[in-house]
Amino acid sequence: MKILVIGSGGREHALAWKLRQSHAVEKVWCAPGNDGMRPAAECVALDVKDVRAAGDLAATLCADLTLVGTETPLVLGVADEFARRGLALLGPTRQASQLEGSKVFAKQFMWRHRVPTASTYGIFESATDARAALSAVKWPVVIKADGLCGGKGVLVAQSAEEASAFLTRVMEDREFGDAGKRVLLEEGLAGEELSYIVLTDGKDSVPLAPTRDHKRAFDGDAGPNTGGMGAYSSDGMLAPELERRIAEEVVRPTLAALSKEGIEYRGFLYFGLMLTADGPKVLEFNCRLGDPEAQAIMRRGDFDFAEACMEAARGNLGSIEARWHAGASVCVVMASQGYPGHPVTSRAISGLDEASAMPGVVIFHSGTRFDGNRYVTAGGRVLGVSARGENLEAACRTAYDAVSRIAFDGGHYRRDIGRSPNAKGHAAGDSNG
Numbered sequence: 001m002k003i004l005v006i007g008s009g010g011r012e013h014a015l016a017w018k019l020r021q022s023h024a025v026e027k028v029w030c031a032p033g034n035d036g037m038r039p040a041a042e043c044v045a046l047d048v049k050d051v052r053a054a055g056d057l058a059a060t061l062c063a064d065l066t067l068v069g070t071e072t073p074l075v076l077g078v079a080d081e082f083a084r085r086g087l088a089l090l091g092p093t094r095q096a097s098q099l100e101g102s103k104v105f106a107k108q109f110m111w112r113h114r115v116p117t118a119s120t121y122g123i124f125e126s127a128t129d130a131r132a133a134l135s136a137v138k139w140p141v142v143i144k145a146d147g148l149c150g151g152k153g154v155l156v157a158q159s160a161e162e163a164s165a166f167l168t169r170v171m172e173d174r175e176f177g178d179a180g181k182r183v184l185l186e187e188g189l190a191g192e193e194l195s196y197i198v199l200t201d202g203k204d205s206v207p208l209a210p211t212r213d214h215k216r217a218f219d220g221d222a223g224p225n226t227g228g229m230g231a232y233s234s235d236g237m238l239a240p241e242l243e244r245r246i247a248e249e250v251v252r253p254t255l256a257a258l259s260k261e262g263i264e265y266r267g268f269l270y271f272g273l274m275l276t277a278d279g280p281k282v283l284e285f286n287c288r289l290g291d292p293e294a295q296a297i298m299r300r301g302d303f304d305f306a307e308a309c310m311e312a313a314r315g316n317l318g319s320i321e322a323r324w325h326a327g328a329s330v331c332v333v334m335a336s337q338g339y340p341g342h343p344v345t346s347r348a349i350s351g352l353d354e355a356s357a358m359p360g361v362v363i364f365h366s367g368t369r370f371d372g373n374r375y376v377t378a379g380g381r382v383l384g385v386s387a388r389g390e391n392l393e394a395a396c397r398t399a400y401d402a403v404s405r406i407a408f409d410g411g412h413y414r415r416d417i418g419r420s421p422n423a424k425g426h427a428a429g430d431s432n433g
Helices: 010-019 051-061 071-075 078-084 103-113 127-136 160-172 240-260 293-300 305-314 352-356 392-403
Strands: 002-007 027-032 065-068 120-124 141-145 154-157 183-187 192-200 205-207 216-218 222-225 230-234 267-276 279-286 328-335 361-365 368-371 374-377 381-389
Touching: 002 010, 002 051, 010 027, 010 293, 010 305, 010 361, 010 381, 027 051, 051 078, 065 078, 065 305, 071 078, 103 120, 103 183, 103 240, 103 279, 120 127, 127 160, 127 183, 141 160, 154 160, 160 183, 192 240, 192 293, 192 305, 205 240, 230 293, 230 392, 240 267, 240 279, 293 328, 293 381, 328 392, 352 361, 361 392, 381 392
Parallel strands: 002 027, 002 065
Antiparallel strands: 120 183, 141 154, 141 183, 192 205, 192 267, 216 222, 230 328, 267 279, 328 381, 361 381, 368 374
16 A cells, blocks of 8 residues: 555554554655654645545555645545545545634534533623623533634633633634634533544444643643644543443534434544543544544554554444554653744754664654754654553553653754643533544
8 A cells, every 4th residue: 555644744654654553564754754753654745624635645645545734624525636536545535634624513413412511601702802701600601612623722721800801812813713703601611621533434433542632831731722732541431331431421422423414434533532430522523533542542543543443434344453562652842942832833842762773662753954064953843752562651651751862942842742631621622642
């Protein structure tokens, strides 16, 4: 097989790295990719917002399968374009991708089909109306911009002042453009967050290893939301009875509802869950693998991932069974100075060779560029330093040992990935980038 991966971050690097392990895979391209992905994939130029160009590229390369890592082309209809041209692609249609592209669409979908989720105070098209509704909410309240905001369009507001300031940014200053034309006000849910992702062909589904991510910028879940500062996966993080409830109360009803509405869905479906005292409730859907969850998941996979993806794209997933390495995996994101606001780039990175040589460590590049004879920073999230271990403590210890060997001016990372309770309490429930 020759496989094209669309996207440029650490998630896409992890996908390419895992695909290359299949004996059936001859070639992997990543479009546009980044310099640090080599030799896992050959990078080729692409504007991910141009779905017609994506189809042209897949046809020119004679790709047997295209995987879409990032959400933007899915929301813009890349799966529909490929289907029109008879090209194989794993990813949901434009209509199905509205589960991620519009939080209003997702919420109304859950209401129609009684998928458990947080109650809502209202959907608003003006900041004035949203502010007026704050007088009747129970604090804290969750404010969600309707559209894609790169993981930064949700706030758990503790006061009317904080909520009002966020509404100004989103709806009046249009910090996220048209994504902030509408907002939802939701109740804050208490519990523990879980990222639960399945691979589906529209009929059958294969659950991936459960993960937890850390969305806030700083230790102790402090600071602004980011696209994700780290994630982990480990044996025993999800009890069998709870996983059964998630399958019966959330996953199967969602897939059945999509089928009932005539919405074709083939690809990864990400359930951002809050495990409440009343059971699992959906905070959000994503229509692709999470980032950095993908890095933790790919490190634990012990099956032919490329075969599973191809069978899902063909609508024949029933014969696939996912297996997972015992123990744990963790991914620690190293970010640029200024992230998640205005990251400073072009800073030289040292220590990559030493860290990469450590047993159990794989470094996924999220935002790097090769400049002469060295890597430099080229984005907000720069590296995803991942490690496997016999348990979570061992995986964390190895990952942070590797992180300590890497340096770039102004770089920062959380020191409690996999070590903090993570999201005990009210959740933002925003997409990771």
